[in-house]
Amino acid sequence: MNDEPERPVLHREPQQARSAATLGRVLRAAEEIASTSGLEDMTIAGVAKRANVAVGTIYRRFEDKEQLITALTERMLERREEYVAEQLRTARPSLAGVMHAYAHALLQSFADSGLFPELLRSRGTRSLDRGARTITELHRLLLEAADPYTDQIRRTQPQQALDTAARALLGACFHNSVRPDAATDEADRRRYADELGDMAIAYLLTPDRHHDAET
Numbered sequence: 001m002n003d004e005p006e007r008p009v010l011h012r013e014p015q016q017a018r019s020a021a022t023l024g025r026v027l028r029a030a031e032e033i034a035s036t037s038g039l040e041d042m043t044i045a046g047v048a049k050r051a052n053v054a055v056g057t058i059y060r061r062f063e064d065k066e067q068l069i070t071a072l073t074e075r076m077l078e079r080r081e082e083y084v085a086e087q088l089r090t091a092r093p094s095l096a097g098v099m100h101a102y103a104h105a106l107l108q109s110f111a112d113s114g115l116f117p118e119l120l121r122s123r124g125t126r127s128l129d130r131g132a133r134t135i136t137e138l139h140r141l142l143l144e145a146a147d148p149y150t151d152q153i154r155r156t157q158p159q160q161a162l163d164t165a166a167r168a169l170l171g172a173c174f175h176n177s178v179r180p181d182a183a184t185d186e187a188d189r190r191r192y193a194d195e196l197g198d199m200a201i202a203y204l205l206t207p208d209r210h211h212d213a214e215t
Helices: 017-037 044-051 055-061 065-089 095-111 115-122 125-152 158-178 186-204 209-214
Strands: none
Touching (some): 044 065, 065 125
């Protein structure tokens, strides 16, 4: 007997390729409308029209708008995890390469849609929990990618220092996404990501102050 609690089913999973393609169109349409008009103005009818499907097609998949928004949140968070993972896989094989790739990937993934902060702010505990899982996964991805280069870190506790750098980059990129004057222009975003990467590397390559005193 399995005593583990059952996880709630967020939506009915597609069984065929055609159904999966339809779901993809529905979620893309929902994201487009929500990004331009906001979540409150997004309607099932509007999503159906944008996706070129019948309203009933959406209701066969989702019970209501809230369930559609939950699925949209899941889709956007999964895309961010996949994007950051891919950027780290192709980073230059060095500590600096990994940290700069991470800063650029994070800033891009948080800034590519103004909808992302709204989803996490307004959807309650479930979305906050899902968002926290994504933050944990993004953190793990950096630690894994940087692990081969921890011998380059000059802090007395390299793993702890890397953890601190990861938290700082995550916080800075999320903060940028909710600022009214966020760096959204491509050139500004690239410059800001370079600066974040430089700061992280400078910290990791600087010996601890108490270590300097001892030596």
